[in-house]
Amino acid sequence: MNLEELSGLPPGAVSHFQAEGIESLYPPQAEAVEAGATDGDSLVAAVPTASGKTMIAALAMLSAIERGGKALYIVPLRALASEKKAEFEAYEEFGVSVGVTTGNYESTDDWLATRDIVVATSEKVDSLVRNGADWLSELTCVVSDEVHLIDDRNRGPTLEVTLAKLRALNPALQVVALSATVGNAGEIADWLDAELVASDWRPIDLQMGVHYGNAISFDDGGKREVPVDGSESQEDALVRDIVAEDASALVFVNSRRNAEAAARRLANVVAPELDADEQEALEELADDIRDVSDSETSTDLAAAVEKGAAFHHAGLASEHRSLVEDAFRDRLLKVISATPTLAAGVNTPARRVIVRDWRRFDPTAGGMAPLDVLEVHQMMGRAGRPGLDPYGEAVLLAKSHDEQDELFDRYIWADAEDVRSKLAAEPALRTHVLATIASGFARTRDGLLSFMNETLYASQTTERGRLESVTDTVLDYLERNDFIEREGGNSSTSQSAADDPFTSAADLAAEADRDVELRATNLGHTVSRLYLDPMSAAEIVHGLESADARPTAMGLYQLIARTPDMYELYLRSGEDDKYGQLYYELEDELLGDRPSEYEDDRFEDWLAALKTGALLKDWADEMDEDRLTERYSIGPGDLRGKVETAEWLLGAAETLAAEIESDWSVAVREARARVEHGVREELLELVGVRGVGRKRARQLYQVGIETPADLRTVDKGVVLGALRGTKTAENILENAGREDPSMDGVTPVDVDHGATQRGTDGGTTGSASEHIGSGGEADADEENQSSLGDF
DNA sequence: ACGACACGCTTTTAGACAGCATGTC
């Protein structure tokens, strides 16, 4: 289909696409248009990665806007939100405005209301629904990208419920669901009352194969010799082979450590192929990477990058990730070895994709479990850059002939699994039942059940009573914790589900007047708006209420670390003793009911939370990033993730404290501020000055500058002596509101901060770190604020 | 007495959304 045949798009859109070199639609895109994408009809597009799904969405959104409507594009990851925003911003050329909103990205409601296209994560959309954003009812087109993630145990239910709510808000809503090729796309289409567009078509040829011995055997029967020299690994040979063709490769492995080890080896494979210009550019990139963080991860990554290779996993800081992704897209980096993060993330295609490991450790399976077909297909789908590569190659690795056959059967010739709703899991329902009641979507038990009946779960399940009985369990839980109130009906535990699992909707409706009325309490409303898991909120509320003295920072950190919203650190072997001991030392500081040591699992969790809390405490005690990452064996990305989550949860805890009129909101606020800036109490004031972070604040404090007021009055030479750089010092003085911040003619004054200056009680970061480095046998108790690691 | 090395037992193992109000070294 030719672009000019399209009607209903904003003027200028067609010529815009033509200017980008698009003249005609790909077959699946044309099919989508025939199915009514530009006429406001709903559809599910189940097509391979990189076969122009975004264009289908764009056509639907643009035509909806042209009809005077408004579109929402739902993405699964924040990184994808910015990627899509950048893509859609090109439409501003013909007058279509775009806005993004995610948890950490700008978002004023009224601003979003003026945008034609809004890009948001599913959780953010859920949150907007809960907070009653008015403009949501003006939506005429909603795109759900990667809709197959409804299958995800943790985040799938949010997407599912959010789509159901958006449809309930506006029954005429056009829903465009973009999915990978899954087993039951038709079922999803039925659920959404949408047309199904399914296709295997790809813009460039994808050859899938298995490498065994000295050759790759492809699915089309072809073969390609790729000999393995001596002791090198299969992936080394495959990478060397493709880099020699001046193309790039992506290697998927099953653990972070493997990704790092592979990058180290591949760097040596790739390095000989680099020219002088590339080497220079790579040096620069390596410097940028080292600037991001001082950790070992950062150094290792930089070392690999200097030789044209990189690793990629969630332990990387997000700046690391984007530096690596961009350089790979620019063909500067020749190979990335990655964990599955990369397959789900932003677009990073390569000529050759090597899926090295097809089994991964899975504790629920009790050992190594094979990857899902869908997952492997997603990885393989990254092969081939449209317009740049003549074809794409996806290669699995086999160590035996039998394995080769198995891989063909299991992945290459296999269809992806079905998408199954995970909504009936209790943790998911806890959250969504409360939100549904609090935001007024359901006012009675009956109304709640009929809303639930509009979800994919209801359309998939054959057990009629299951959802109903779990819902009742959840309602009991919410009522017990004072998040909702029930009135009328038989408000004790409802047993109607058990009475007759085949009760029809009509029967239920007939009982409506006897039905229980549901109302969220103020606390319940707050919890829903804060986007907390009700169980987290209950834990926090209970913890705060049980404190009879001002809670310590450590107590609060452990409290939030044991909520289900915080992903706890894993307790290594031997650490149960270590943290068990810390537990006895800190027993009085910890909040809420502690589990008995005989409840093994709960006690383990408690200690794991203690470890997470200790990490936060060390961070707030100004421990250096590289020490933290080493001590807790985590990457810089994990550290920042934990800190961010802690900030969010403590912010929520502060609101909850106000709601329950707890005496401890000040303590919570202070603990949050310390985590936010990573500083001890005495630096909190200084850190409020723009341009002053944890490091500079400590430097200033050491020369006797303790408050912003000191910055305004102290001798400028002292400031200059503490901070390196005239420019920085001037900026900081200006931000502190000093009359005359100029450093002209000021000479640095060196204050002797080794000796007992005033206020050295906290000790310096340096000296604190030294104790840690020496393994804790040092005189840790000399400093009353010494690091937790010294116990 | 001391160190290099081999062997075997133990340990470890992917990912990442959200409130609110503004800015690191």
Add this chain to the structure above:
DNA sequence: CTAAAAGCGTGTCGT
């Protein structure tokens, strides 16, 4: 119910 590589401690042998 399933794996594999790195880390660690012990034992052996050679100097």
